[in-house]
Amino acid sequence: MxxxxxxxxxxxxxxxxxxxxxxxxxxxxxxxxxxxxxxxxxxxxxxxxxxxxxxxxxxxxxxxxxxxxxxxxxxVEKIDRQELLQQRGCVIWITGLSGSGKSTLACALTRALHSRGKLTYVLDGDNIRHGLNSDLTFKPQDRAENIRRIGEVAKVFSDAGVICIASVISPYRKDRDACRSILPDGDFIEVFMDMPLHVCEARDPKGLYKLARAGKIEGFTGVDDPYEAPLNSEIVIQMEGEVCSSPEVMAEKVVCYLDAKGYLQA
Amino acid sequence: MxxxxxxxxxxxxxxxxxxxxxxxxxxxxxxxxxxxxxxxxxxxxxxxxxxxxxxxxxxxxxxxxxxxxxxxxxxVEKIDRQELLQQRGCVIWITGLSGSGKSTLACALTRALHSRGKLTYVLDGDNIRHGLNSDLTFKPQDRAENIRRIGEVAKVFSDAGVICIASVISPYRKDRDACRSILPDGDFIEVFMDMPLHVCEARDPKGLYKLARAGKIEGFTGVDDPYEAPLNSEIVIQMEGEVCSSPEVMAEKVVCYLDAKGYLQA
Structure with a gap:
């Protein structure tokens, strides 16, 4: 045996x-x-x-x-590390279409929190694919595994006391909810970048929408693969009329949430 | 295309x-x-x-x-986080046979560093198997993948500015060297728990040597699978005659190394 x-x-x-x-x-x-x-x-x-x-x-x-x-x-436990850092470890999970501003928000948020003396770390879906997830393809099961691993790493970071900012398209509700389920209640803070597809496509910062429309990328979220919008995300970032908030204003919204929930102190 | x-x-x-x-x-x-x-x-x-x-x-x-x-x-970059934490992110990779004292050292080391106000995190080979690596078996290729992923996560932690302590048997030189190769020079600090097999087997804290000897576990390091001792590890922990150092003394040896190499300041 x-x-x-x-x-x-x-x-x-x-x-x-x-x-x-x-x-x-x-x-x-x-x-x-x-x-x-x-x-x-x-x-x-x-x-x-x-x-x-x-x-x-x-x-x-x-x-x-x-x-x-x-x-x-x-x-040494999470509570000890939190005491040292004077913050509470958590995961800020930024989800949304390609071009919706996830990385921009992650970047502004990490700066805003760092300037307040808080330790953050950004896990970027694309960057992680160069290291930990370099063995994964873009097939559906590998995309799910990509999210699962990022969720697990984010969990370990939050256990370390770090405010972990994950910036991942994560189009399917069940994958995001699985990441939420492995964290203590309240420690998974979903931020939905609720930007219209046409806005994201007009930005097309990586030129991927163009490629997807030309049929050169298959299964591209928003073009020929669905994005399942969150139903109960903790924070929603939207345009006001036809104007987008600045990255700093968006970040401040998240900082206010964290402050109100006590994540910015031990 | x-x-x-x-x-x-x-x-x-x-x-x-x-x-x-x-x-x-x-x-x-x-x-x-x-x-x-x-x-x-x-x-x-x-x-x-x-x-x-x-x-x-x-x-x-x-x-x-x-x-x-x-x-x-x-x-925010690694250098900024290091400034905040007043330490330098690195990976302390503790390798050795089952029962050689890896977890004991990891535990004592995290305490010693925490008491000096340093942020550490222990990645334990077994614990990671419950989360990130829960999809992996103990087949040779999965054991290598287990090490690879822990190495990648450790790298991300060190980039976050954290002193990451990985406690993993990691029996093969090539797997450990692969983890070393993805980190900046000097940031991978290999600690070899150089304990004789008979000492580890006499301890047998998890009862695994007994099971391996009874043929109930296959491919157990030190019994029917080799342990390739490091050739140039940064730190070697050995017995002095027939006496083992206390966990605190072992930890102090690592702390001294980190201090001398400048990892305990920004």
């Missing part, structure tokens, strides 16, 4: 229970009292002393025995 | 050249003089004024015209 050994027990953490500790869930950790802190600190010192004694005495076969009883403070 | 449209021109940046700017390469940016700063600032104001005028006058068809001539300051 072949066993899939991907399931693991973090043995460092498992061992913390040996001196009577379980990990605190996030919600509890915020309520740790100073009495608890003192208790933890005392236990930590106790465990450290124990460890060094046993390393020095070097009993048993090589070092596995002493390793086994080392008490490790649980590792 | 079907065109692969993954190659893109960042049109925001391309446009910056319209008012006479190219992006500064990293090395140049560090030497930007205050005169340059003033010049840039003046140009930025000039461009902003131009933009708002054109948005207000709303000439041309909808907003694509005014969007086209907006001058965007180039986006």
């Amino acid at each position: 072949i066993i899939n050994y991907s399931l693991r027990i973090d043995f460092v953490r498992a061992k913390s229970t040996k001196v009577g500790f379980a990990n605190f869930p996030l919600s509890c950790r915020q309520n740790v009292t100073s009495a608890w802190s003192k208790f933890l600190s005392a236990k930590w010192k106790e465990a450290s002393l124990k460890t060094s004694t046993e390393i020095n005495s070097n009993e048993g076969s090589v070092c596995n025995k002493s390793m086994n009883i080392v008490w490790h403070k649980c590792s | 079907i065109i692969n449209y993954s190659l893109r021109i960042d049109f925001v940046r391309a446009k910056s050249t319209k008012v006479g700017f190219a992006n500064f390469p990293l090395s140049c940016r560090q030497n930007v003089t205050s005169a340059w700063s003033k010049f840039l600032s003046a140009k930025w104001k000039e461009a902003s004024l131009k933009t708002s005028t054109e948005i207000n006058s709303n000439e041309g068809s909808v907003c694509n015209k005014s969007m086209n001539i907006v001058w965007h300051k180039c986006s």
Whole structure:
């Protein structure tokens, strides 16, 4: 029988229970009292002393025995990184047609947040295709896999405490919703660039609409492949009449949302 | 003809050249003089004024015209994030047999760096298999793909300015070297957990050596699959006689290396 050994027990953490500790869930950790802190600190010192004694005495076969009883403070968690950064990790998922201004908004947003001392990172659908997703084609199943991987990386970034800005056409609702579903409630902030097709096509910054209309690109979103508009996105960016807001004004809308939801502090 | 449209021109940046700017390469940016700063600032104001005028006058068809001539300051770069974090993004790649102490070191290292106010993130080979790499099996080609993707994600993290700690068996030299090759010189710091097999097997924290010896796991590194030890890793962690260093002492060795190489400041 072949066993899939991907399931693991973090043995460092498992061992913390040996001196009577379980990990605190996030919600509890915020309520740790100073009495608890003192208790933890005392236990930590106790465990450290124990460890060094046993390393020095070097009993048993090589070092596995002493390793086994080392008490490790649980590792650095999201809440700790957020405290360090004075912000809350999240994913801002910018979706919309090619030419709708996703990259422009991502760029303005990362600048606006950086100028406020916040750590951001832009995951751009196209750029990621040069590295992580360089093995993927533009066939439907690979486009879905492209989105899935970007969603997973964005999740890891938000866990790192970073405000991760993903700029991806992501035309299908189910792919976007799958990315939302792997994140804690509220941490997936969908921004819909609700620009009319004719505006995007008139801009055509990469000349792709022209190629698609000429039949040189197949399955191009908005031309011969559908874009499923979000139904309940957190933020919608639209034109006012026939005028587009400046990138800075669009970014400010997102910054205001983040501020109101408490993402710009720990 | 079907065109692969993954190659893109960042049109925001391309446009910056319209008012006479190219992006500064990293090395140049560090030497930007205050005169340059003033010049840039003046140009930025000039461009902003131009933009708002054109948005207000709303000439041309909808907003694509005014969007086209907006001058965007180039986006937030790695150097800016490093300045914010007061550290340099890099990848600490911990390689070694199962049970050699990779996770233990990763855990101690993230704590040590966090306590110095540095932003770290641990990418654990096993944990990533639950998310990004959940589609991969343990077949040889999938194990290589597992490493490749972790390397790509680690690269993105280091670009974000984060000190990324990857803890992965990564038994083959070519897979590790491929991860090294995608990073700027010096930013891939290989840490070899050089522990004898019998020590790792005696620890057997996940009970996997037992299963492998019983023939219940195939292709287990160190048992029926080779581990190719690094030839020129930046850091080697070894036992001193029959004694293992404590996690804190091992971590300190890595911290000293990072400090000496300037990774703990911007």
